[in-house]
């Protein structure tokens with residue numbers, strides 16, 4: 372049984388209560404991470420913990436930021452490998468379905484990228500440049516965490532290929548204690564809407580061919596729609612819309628309309644998932660509008676900007692917002708040759724990372 376716990380905004384805790392270390396089975400664990408490994412028995416130099424040792428390990432895991440889900444029967448103690456940034460050991464937690472996982476390394480480097488839009492080759496190249504993927508396309512980022520902020524499909528030639536590359540990288544990263552995680556973008560919503568509703572008339576949608584032509588008009592590619600399987604749909608439909616990682620609020624769109632779905636991270640994400648499960652076209656219409664909103668954190672009225680940023684951070688947590696969706700070139704008016712990296716604005720509390728080309732940005 373797998374339960375989910377959304378990462379909440381918390382003070383970063385680096386195990387300061389006990390001098391930076393958790394004693395487990397007579398050893399000191401100062402480095403914790405997890406991976407979705409298919410491990411039936413502990414690898415060499417690892418050990419399953421039982422009894423008191425297991426309980427102490429479970430308690431230690433629960434105090435850590437970054438615990439993503441929890442349902443363990445066993446805990447395995449994993450020695451820190453050559454890629455470990457800290458000396459010591461890692462803990463992985465075996466879940467009831469036999470996988471090992473749950474605790475990510477809160478000290479690992481954190482990268483973000485957004486709006487890949489079917490540009491599979493450029494995505495791969497950007498990951499190689501960031502040192503997360505080797506030239507043959509495999510994860511080489513070790514324990515690094517990579518969050519992708521939505522819009523995998525449309526515009527570029529191979530959105531489905533991008534999604535499947537993400538699946539491969541997710542597994543490869545997890546196998547070595549790294550992490551690839553994804554948020555929902557408005558283009559995923561539009562693709563699913565085109566799939567579910569096609570040209571069915573929708574009251575309130577001023578678009579002759581309804582969702583199908585609206586999606587196409589905003590860059591939808593027939594090839595993606597044709598290749599979309601139940602597996603892709605299930606993956607998209609389960610994506611979180613918002614996340615707080617290391618006190619940073621990650622979202623796709625620069626809008627406060629996420630808050631219409633719920634007033635904290637968990638509520639927004641479960642509200643969004645519920646909406647994506649329905650086949651009520653009115654719910655989808657509203658969802659598409661909400662996810663497509665933009666520009667909430669910029670403008671001439673600094674009081675409005677302040678209120679929008681504060682509303683998001685107060686409800687969802689974090690001390691800053693990182694978003695994609697609105698490009699620095701088209702929406703922020705920066706000439707392409709002047710885009711050197713992400714743009715910090717709104718009094719320093721918001722970072723826009725869609726440079727109009729794929730930029731992998733290291734945040735931590």
Ligand SMILES: [Mn+2]
Nearest residue numbers: 522556557696
């Ligand atoms: Mn977008």
